Amino acid sequence: MADPAVAEVRAGRRGPALTAGRRVLDGFLRRREASVLLVALGLMIYFRWASPVFLTRNNLVNIAQATAPVAIVAVGIVLLLVSGEIDLSVGIVAALAPFLLHFAIDFYGQPVLVGLLLALLISAGIGLVNGLIVTKLKVPSFVTTLGTFFAVQGILLITSHAYPVPIPEPAKGTWQTWLGAGPWASITWAIVIVAIFHVILTRTRWGLHTISVGGNPVGATEAGIRASRIKIGNFMVTSTLGGLVGIMEAFRINTIDPNIGGGTTLTFYAISAAVIGGTALAGGSGTIVGAFLGALVLAELQNGFNLIGYSANTIYLILGLAILVSMIANQYLSRLRRAGGT
Amino acid sequence: MTGDALRVVGVAKRFGALTALRDVNLHVAKGEVLGLIGDNGAGKSTLMKIICGFHRPDAGQIVVDGTEVVLRSVDHARSLGIDTVYQDLALVNELSVYHNMFLNRELVRWPLLNNRAMRRRAEEHLRDMGVNLPDVTVEVAKLSGGQRQAIAVARSVYSDARILLLDEPLAAMGAKEGTLILDLIRDLKERGEVSIIIIAHNYAQVLDVCDRVNLLQHGEITFDKRATDTSLEELTELVVAEYRTSRNRRRHA
Numbered sequence: 001m002a003d004p005a006v007a008e009v010r011a012g013r014r015g016p017a018l019t020a021g022r023r024v025l026d027g028f029l030r031r032r033e034a035s036v037l038l039v040a041l042g043l044m045i046y047f048r049w050a051s052p053v054f055l056t057r058n059n060l061v062n063i064a065q066a067t068a069p070v071a072i073v074a075v076g077i078v079l080l081l082v083s084g085e086i087d088l089s090v091g092i093v094a095a096l097a098p099f100l101l102h103f104a105i106d107f108y109g110q111p112v113l114v115g116l117l118l119a120l121l122i123s124a125g126i127g128l129v130n131g132l133i134v135t136k137l138k139v140p141s142f143v144t145t146l147g148t149f150f151a152v153q154g155i156l157l158i159t160s161h162a163y164p165v166p167i168p169e170p171a172k173g174t175w176q177t178w179l180g181a182g183p184w185a186s187i188t189w190a191i192v193i194v195a196i197f198h199v200i201l202t203r204t205r206w207g208l209h210t211i212s213v214g215g216n217p218v219g220a221t222e223a224g225i226r227a228s229r230i231k232i233g234n235f236m237v238t239s240t241l242g243g244l245v246g247i248m249e250a251f252r253i254n255t256i257d258p259n260i261g262g263g264t265t266l267t268f269y270a271i272s273a274a275v276i277g278g279t280a281l282a283g284g285s286g287t288i289v290g291a292f293l294g295a296l297v298l299a300e301l302q303n304g305f306n307l308i309g310y311s312a313n314t315i316y317l318i319l320g321l322a323i324l325v326s327m328i329a330n331q332y333l334s335r336l337r338r339a340g341g342t
Numbered sequence: 343m344t345g346d347a348l349r350v351v352g353v354a355k356r357f358g359a360l361t362a363l364r365d366v367n368l369h370v371a372k373g374e375v376l377g378l379i380g381d382n383g384a385g386k387s388t389l390m391k392i393i394c395g396f397h398r399p400d401a402g403q404i405v406v407d408g409t410e411v412v413l414r415s416v417d418h419a420r421s422l423g424i425d426t427v428y429q430d431l432a433l434v435n436e437l438s439v440y441h442n443m444f445l446n447r448e449l450v451r452w453p454l455l456n457n458r459a460m461r462r463r464a465e466e467h468l469r470d471m472g473v474n475l476p477d478v479t480v481e482v483a484k485l486s487g488g489q490r491q492a493i494a495v496a497r498s499v500y501s502d503a504r505i506l507l508l509d510e511p512l513a514a515m516g517a518k519e520g521t522l523i524l525d526l527i528r529d530l531k532e533r534g535e536v537s538i539i540i541i542a543h544n545y546a547q548v549l550d551v552c553d554r555v556n557l558l559q560h561g562e563i564t565f566d567k568r569a570t571d572t573s574l575e576e577l578t579e580l581v582v583a584e585y586r587t588s589r590n591r592r593r594h595a
Contacts (some may be wrong), residue, residue, distance in 0.1 A: 203454045208441060212434045219432035222396065223446045224416040284436040 032278035032285075035329065036293040039276075043297060047304035054307055061183045065252060066299035067292075068186035069094075069245045073270035074277070074291035075197045076238025081274055082201070083231050084214035084283030085134060085141040087238045089148040091267035093123050094246030096156045098167070098256040101247055103159070105168035112171045116247065123243025124236045126152060131232030141235075149263065156258050164257040167250055180251035189248065190292065193241070198288045210234060215284025242266075272319065273298055276326040297322070345408065347372045347537035348393065348424070348505050353402030354561070355388055362388040364561030366402070370505070370554075373534035375527065377552035377569070378541045381581055381588075384558045386541045387429070390507050393539070394426040395419030406505070417446075425503035429510040431494040435483035439475060440464035442482050443497045467500045468493070471526065488522045495526055499536065506530070508540045512547055520547065527551045545577040559584055 047054040073090055080087050097119045104115035126148060133144045167176065180186050201207035212220040213227040221227050245266070250256045260266075275281070276297055277290030298319065305315050346369045355363040362385045370376045380386050391397045393404065395413035403410050406422050413419045416426075426432075433442045440457075441448075443464040449456040464478045473492040475485070482490055491511055498506050511527075512520045528551060530536050542548045548555060549569050557565035557580055565580060 199454070203457075205448050205450060205455065208437065208448060208455065209446070211436055212445060215434040215436040216432065219428070219434060220445075222416065222426070222428050222432040224420065225446050284434065 032287045033290045033293060036277050036290055036297060036326075040293050040296050040300065043300040043304060047300060047307065050304070051307040054304060059303065059307070063296070063299045063303050064184060064187035066302060067295045068190035069249055069266060070269045070273050070298060071190040071292045071295035072193050072241050072245045072248075073238070073266055074273040074295055075193055075288050076234070076241040077267075077270045077274045078277075078279050078286045078288050078291045079197070079201065079210055079234040080141070080231075080238055081271075081279050081281060082214045082283060082286040083210045083227075083234050084217060085231055085234070086145065086271070086281075087127075087130060087141065087235060088145040088264075088267055089126065089130065089152060090145075090238050090242035090270065091265065092149050092152045092156065092263035093126050093239050093242040094249070094266055095258055095260050095263050096126075096152055097123050097243035097246035098250035099156060099160050099165075099258065100243075101171070101250075102165055102168055102256050105170055106165075112168070112175050115168070115171075119247060120240050120243050123246075124240045127236035127239030128232060130239070131228075131235035134235070135228035135231050153263055160258040162258055164255050164259075167254060167256060171251070176251045176254075180248035181254070186248050186252060189244075190295075194288055194292045197237075201286075201288055206230070206233070211284055213283075217283075269295070269298055272323050275323055278326075294326075345372055346370065346405070347374075347407060348539075349403075349405040350389070350393065351403040351405065353389070353392060353399045353404070355385075355392060355397060355399050361561055363392070363399070366558070366561065366563055368556055368563055370537045370539055372504075372537055373531070374554065375531050375538045375540065375552045377548035377555040378539055378558060379543070379545060379548060379555060379577060379581065380558035381584055385561050386558055387509060389558065390426060390509050390539070390541060393419070393505075394424055394507055396426075420501065420503075423502060423504035424507070425498040425501055425505070426507040427491070427494040427498055427509065427511060429513060431490055433482050433490055433494060436481060439468075439478040439480060439482055439485070439493055442493060443467070443478075443500065445497070447501060463500075468496055471496050471499065472529065473522075473526070488518070488520070491523050492526055495523065499530065504536060506536050506538045508538060510541055510543070512542055512544055520544075524551055545574050549574060549577070557581070 044055070053059055073094070076090060077087065100119035100122050101115045104110040104118050105112060110118070130141070130145055130148055133139050134141045178185055201210065209220065209225045209230050212223070212225055213230050217227060246260070249260060273294035274286065274291040275294070277287060277292070277294030279286030279291060301318055301322065302315055305318065306312070348370045350366055350368040353363055353366040354361075366385075366389055368376075368389075378386055378389070388397065392399050392413075395416045395418050398413070404413060405411070406424065411422060413422075419425075432445070434445065437445070440461045444460045449459045449463070461478055468475060468478065471492075473489070473496055475489065482493065485493070495506075495508070495511070508527075511523050524547060527538065527540070530538065531551065540548065540552060549572070552569045554566070554568050555572060555577065556563050557577070
């Protein structure tokens with residue numbers, strides 16, 4: 001290669017070498033989870049300072065139990081957002097699943113395990129329907145899952161007569177303790193699920209293809225990736241996790257409530273956790289660990305402000321501001337990452 | 343160059359009322375570089391997408407290494423050694439260079455990706471092809487247009503492509519980066535293992551690297567000459583004349 005300019009391009013030298021400080025900063029900024037981790041730790045320190053009760057065991061259980069359902073649903077939401085989709089129906093699937101368990105056990109005499117599997121299978125089926133409508137009929141996921149939300153809500157209210165029921169007798173005891181009622185049960189499930197899906201998103205073909213179909217849908221298809229299969233799979237994972245969370249919450253509060261969270265609170269909190277954790281709504285990038293930390297931040301805010309006597313209404317204002325600040329920070333950090341050089 | 347690596351016979355394609363390709367006949371010999379030129383909307387990209395298995399033709403035959411094939415999918419075409427570098431490069435900005443190099447052909451130590459092996463092989467292959475990047479773990483979003491194009495070409499070559507389709511490989515690229523890609527194509531040509539079809543609007547560059555030039559007009563190949571037997575002026579005049587004819591036809595319609 002005679003042309004020195006071309007040789008320079010070939011050699012990849014496109015600017016001055018990075019200073020050590022810049023490299024450290026660049027390395028730090030590369031970790032999307034770093035900023036939300038700092039926020040979570042900062043809130044912990046602040047609330048501990050504002051209220052000595054904050055870090056007591058009992059209150060940590062409260063925080064853990066508030067973090068877990070949001071974090072688990074946020075896992076699915078991150079997968080969908082990364083693949084360029086969204087699911088607004090996951091919260092109502094969470095409300096439906098424990099009723100399916102109740103119907104299977106109390107009306108059809110099925111064992112708990114069969115009831116659980118049926119409930120999760122039907123939840124996955126709702127995700128399958130969402131995925132098929134989005135990918136085969138080309139209806140935007142926002143509209144599809146909005147439709148599914150109301151349809152499932154209708155089914156739920158008709159079949160449950162809009163009344164809560166106690167959890168099935170055979171499910172009490174070990175099942176109930178392991179699946180939500182134990183003080184650390186739900187957070188343990190959350191950590192395991194987050195760890196598994198973090199590995200799936202970052203270390204497997206499924207994860208790589210999820211990023212690809214969200215980052216460059218046309219390019220991914222041209223590369224031979226079956227985008228529909230990836231998206232349908234992620235819708236099914238999200239709905240299944242929603243169903244699992246619904247059952248865990250029912251076991252935790254010892255009641256199956258058709259109005260749990262109104263069906264939207266859980267969804268909106270999970271989307272908020274994902275966004276606060278550093279997942280871009282544009283698709284192609286996101287972090288499951290970040291979403292877990294986002295869920296932790298939301299739980300800390302809610303719990304901490306309750307402890308120091310803020311009204312519950314104020315929390316929504318703070319939550320809204322937290323989402324806006326996170327999105328603005330994400331935009332800014334993305335630009336910094338892009339400008340970070342190679 | 344002996345025998346045709348690829349032969350396209352009487353291929354036609356319609357999209358609803360629009361006839362994209364009428365009756366395309368084209369061939370490329372083993373190790374040959376064919377330039378495919380034509381005005382915007384002439385059907386070049388459609389033809390590429392048929393050859394790479396993305397679209398199915400409504401009529402006609404595709405013959406690879408003397409055997410007629412029905413290309414069922416992009417994967418099927420790849421399995422026959424046909425690979426494409428699209429205009430949009432099919433690179434994922436959010437992924438690293440080495441993940442892009444192995445996109446949909448990832449090395450796996452089940453159930454996990456074998457990142458170490460992919461990183462090492464990507465480094466080796468890019469070095470072999472003369473594309474030296476400081477770090478294959480960097481996101482492709484951070485690379486220049488030329489480097490991105492080079493990665494897309496290197497990816498196809500690495501996948502053992504024997505017929506490589508390059509859709510506008512020099513589009514929106516500066517002279518310096520264009521030279522990088524032209525050098526890459528020349529290197530491949532010298533090796534003589536890969537047959538290449540290049541779609542390009544820059545006729546000087548087409549003549550520079552191609553052995554033969556085809557012009558696609560109204561969904562048919564209307565011009566087929568060796569690069570040494572034609573000139574920049576002739577190619578430009580052919581396309582401009584076609585533009586004038588179309589304009590006059592529209593005016594009188």
